[in-house]
Amino acid sequence: MGVERLRKGRQLTNTPLDITTDGAIQIWTIDLPDVGNAITGTDLVAAFDAAVDAANADPQVRAIILTGAGRIFSAGGNVREMADGEGLFGLDGVDQRHGYADGIQRIPRAMLRCEVPVIGAVNGAAVGAGCDLAMMCDIRIAAESAFFAESFVQLGLIPGDGGSWFLQRVVGYQRAAEMTFTGDRVDSATALEWGIVGRVVPDDELLAEARSLAQRIAKNPGHALRMAKRLLTESRTSTLDSVLNLAAAMQPLAHQTDEHRERVARWAKR
Numbered sequence: 247m248g249v250e251r252l253r254k255g256r257q258l259t260n261t262p263l264d265i266t267t268d269g270a271i272q273i274w275t276i277d278l279p280d281v282g283n284a285i286t287g288t289d290l291v292a293a294f295d296a297a298v299d300a301a302n303a304d305p306q307v308r309a310i311i312l313t314g315a316g317r318i319f320s321a322g323g324n325v326r327e328m329a330d331g332e333g334l335f336g337l338d339g340v341d342q343r344h345g346y347a348d349g350i351q352r353i354p355r356a357m358l359r360c361e362v363p364v365i366g367a368v369n370g371a372a373v374g375a376g377c378d379l380a381m382m383c384d385i386r387i388a389a390e391s392a393f394f395a396e397s398f399v400q401l402g403l404i405p406g407d408g409g410s411w412f413l414q415r416v417v418g419y420q421r422a423a424e425m426t427f428t429g430d431r432v433d434s435a436t437a438l439e440w441g442i443v444g445r446v447v448p449d450d451e452l453l454a455e456a457r458s459l460a461q462r463i464a465k466n467p468g469h470a471l472r473m474a475k476r477l478l479t480e481s482r483t484s485t486l487d488s489v490l491n492l493a494a495a496m497q498p499l500a501h502q503t504d505e506h507r508e509r510v511a512r513w514a515k516r
Contacts, residue, residue, distance in 0.1 A: 263293035264315070270308040270464040271457070272301060272362075275315050282321030283314040285375045285407075291352050298356040308468045309460035310360070312383055313367040313453065314376075319392065322374025323350075325401070350375065354408035357382035358479065361472040363463050367456040368392045368443065377425075378409035381416050384475065386442065387456050388434045389449040394442055396422075400429035415482060417442055467505040 264277040274297060276283040278290070285291075301307045314320055357364070357379075366383030373395045380386055380394065396413060398405050405413070405426065414422035417440050425432065434446045447455045463471065473496045481489050500506055 261293050262290040263297060265297060270306055271311065271460045272307055273311045273313065275313055276320055277315045279316035279318070282318045283316070283376070284321050285323060285350060285353065285379065288349060291349055294353045295356050298360045302361045305468050307362050308464035308466070308471055310362050310364045311367050311456045311460055312364055313369050317391070318370040319368045319372040320376025320379055321371060322376040322397070350407045353379065354382055354412065361475060363471055363475055365456050365460055367452050369449070369452055373397050375407045378405060378407050378412055381409065381412035385444055385459065387452065387459065388437055388443040388446045389452045390434055390446055391449050392434045394432045394437055395429060396425040397429040399427065467503065469503060470500055473500065
């Protein structure tokens, strides 16, 4: 999948992840509305992998909006496939283990290595793996009708896709434990109170609000955005000394760019 394909607007058709490019902003839409935008099958996993790699390789991409087609962000795993024993759910235990590692778990790894800031525009239900996918975004905006549910235990399951790692980094251990152990829904107003989302907007204003935020991000130099995101990501697990050392290595690179010099010169004239 070449970078040029993604530079020319709506290019990834007939795939479960529709990608539209608008200048420095990409909109990724999970396009499986018939199954509630479930995170299912190898095609969607491969699409996320490819989309992240392509965005990382394209210095013109400065912000990404992730949303779902229709009225659901993502219903998570495909429960019908579980009930019917199809795909991954038809394998024995050992093969299922490898199926998770080589399948859905590629998505959190891809999202974590994404260098570009990602805004989750949560347009409806974000359930199970769909809830976890929202937590993998850097920033979340919710429609009023949206809700979140870490619902695995209600099906006798556990978060198998990295949710136990991402969720508590968003809401803290206690809230994450409550969501994980009960599987209860968290409506958009509560999500705002808990810090799951940064803002809640009327449903019909969601994408406009996400675009506005993406534009405010994308006006900044891409190299600075990517390095700043790397520092934030590393700060989740690294020591202060490690982060300071990384910043000391990155900052001289930023000082040498034309964008830095031009912007400093403009500020100095004010």
